[in-house]
């Protein structure tokens with residue numbers, strides 16, 4: 058019995074159908090080797106070629122088998138391509154980060170970040186002062202001796218420099234570059250850049266060699282305020298501080314000014330607030346701007362007068378929220394920080 062071309066196409070069709078349901082590359086390869094192997098449907102047809110006696114007939118059947126084999130090989134390649142594309146899509150799908158996924162989970166509220174207490178206090182202070190007509194300015198944290206001390210009426214060796222335990226930057230000439238000990242140097246920078254009248258607040262980070270305790274940190278924040286205008290008096294300073302205290306702390310707190318000394322203000326005062334329990338805490342210094350400071354800023358002290366203040370923002374945040382110890386605000390303990398949404 059000779060090999061019929063119908064046998065070949067039946068074997069091919071069966072193999073092609075089986076290929077379509079092979080769902081792994083291994084499955085495709087083993088199907089092909091099984092079909093073309095000695096005992097496979099196409100393989101066995103090929104080995105039976107030798108028994109075809111008629112030469113022309115053998116050529117014809119041989120060509121048909123080869124044709125079937127190459128169609129099978131092509132179909133196997135196509136199937137392998139389909140399978141590897143599907144695998145690629147699966148891997149991409151599995152790797153994809155769904156950024157909306159967390160928002161759908163119910164525990165998300167507990168995990169959302171929030172601004173730090175000190176950032177909240179700074180933003181609130183900015184809002185209060187913007188409401189009073191002030192503009193915001195900033196200065197560098199790494200400062201020169203000139204801006205931090207000299208222009209603020211503290212020439213070299215002035216004893217008042219020891220009021221601030223200074224961290225110096227290791228740069229020649231030694232002592233000329235430092236981490237600012239307060240935000241007051243920004244007063245000079247603003248006067249040099251802005252035409253008067255000036256109503257400015259200058260928040261920022263400051264640095265001192267202070268040992269951490271309940272009311273001190275070596276790195277903390279201040280907000281400087283400065284008004285330069287014609288005929289500014291101490292009454293304007295006192296009124297501004299009073300208005301600010303009420304706006305920031307609410308009516309449960311009152312404030313007082315105590316005579317004090319700063320080289321850059323004359324007269325000078327310390328600003329304290331009274332807690333609801335009756336105790337007082339110092340929040341900052343203030344005073345009428347010293348004529349030498351106004352001159353160092355490039356303005357004429359006979360024409361312009363002003364007041365300035367510098368408050369500790371960390372202490373304000375601490376008092377406003379009744380935090381017992383400043384160090385708690387910097388321990389980065391989420392259980393502590395999340396109490397202040």
Ligand code: FA5
Pocket residue numbers: 238239240241265267272273274275276277278279281319321322325339340341342343344365366367368369370371372
């Ligand atoms: C000053 O730094 C002056 N530049 C303030 C000033 C500005 C006076 C303008 C006059 C005119 P003093 O060293 O007192 O002053 O610091 C001001 C406030 O910063 C303090 O009242 C306190 O609230 C806060 N403060 C000072 N040291 C620390 C510290 N180590 N940690 C946290 N807050 C501090």
